[in-house]
Amino acid sequence: MKKTYQLKVVKKEVLNDEIFKFELDKPEDMPAIYPGQFFGLAASRTGYPLLKRPISVSKVLDKSIEFTVKVVGEGTRLLLDKEINDLIEVIGPVGNGFFLNEITDKSLIVGGGIGISPVKELARYLKEEKGLKLPVVLGFRDKPFDMEDFSSISDEIEIATESGIEGHKGYVTYILEERLKSGSVDQVLVCGPHMMLKAVKELCERYNVITQLLMEERMACGIGACLVCTCAIKEEGEMKNKRVCKDGPVFYGSEVVFDV
Structure with a gap:
């Protein structure tokens, strides 16, 4: 089970009308983060929206992690409202990155x-x-x-x-x-x-x-339990459904079947 952290917002920058980025402090006990992995970020401390938002890592620094976010709904808008020193509950790093x-x-x-x-x-x-x-x-x-x-x-x-x-x-x-x-x-x-x-x-x-x-892909749990984020993968001539959050999110193009 991936560990949950309470991380502090240490930097925030609005890039345009729909894109912003912020940095969260990085705990010393956090596992190594590799390119292509992501975190589940809780948009609210009140429990609504319930599901964490899957956000890719856009930069790993010595003492912080940067996330770049596009505002597409209520959850990401709540993240935009976060201020310096606010705490965000996160789970991760999640998924398998680039090979x-x-x-x-x-x-x-x-x-x-x-x-x-x-x-x-x-x-x-x-x-x-x-x-x-x-x-x-x-x-x-x-x-x-x-x-x-x-x-x-x-x-x-x-x-x-x-x-x-x-x-x-x-x-x-x-x-x-x-x-x-x-x-x-x-x-x-x-x-x-x-x-x-x-x-x-x-x-x-x-x-x-x-x-x-x-x-x-759209994700719900972000840890491979709900099967919402499956994509079609071809392995040894057979079609299989793989979980983007757990088995990916990075796949070889030769594996991915888009027209199913």
């Missing part, structure tokens, strides 16, 4: 929307712990956010925006395909909206490039 030993210097990091947050921690970890400073491709609907952090992690960042406000006007898949055509990429590590993950997987398969997908 770090498989990553090479020819890997490429791709993030879309709020999915840029867990790949930011991946890029930071690889740079600081593995000595791998990988190129990053990021997709946004409109104005990019959190770019100062990314600029400190990678010297090679390309951006796509649907609005055309910055970078390539369109989707990250255009930039990705140009890189795949060059033959300089042997693996893509990605997090983003469901349709983006599907498009990246299919594009990489055409170029015989491995993908690691951080799946974003």
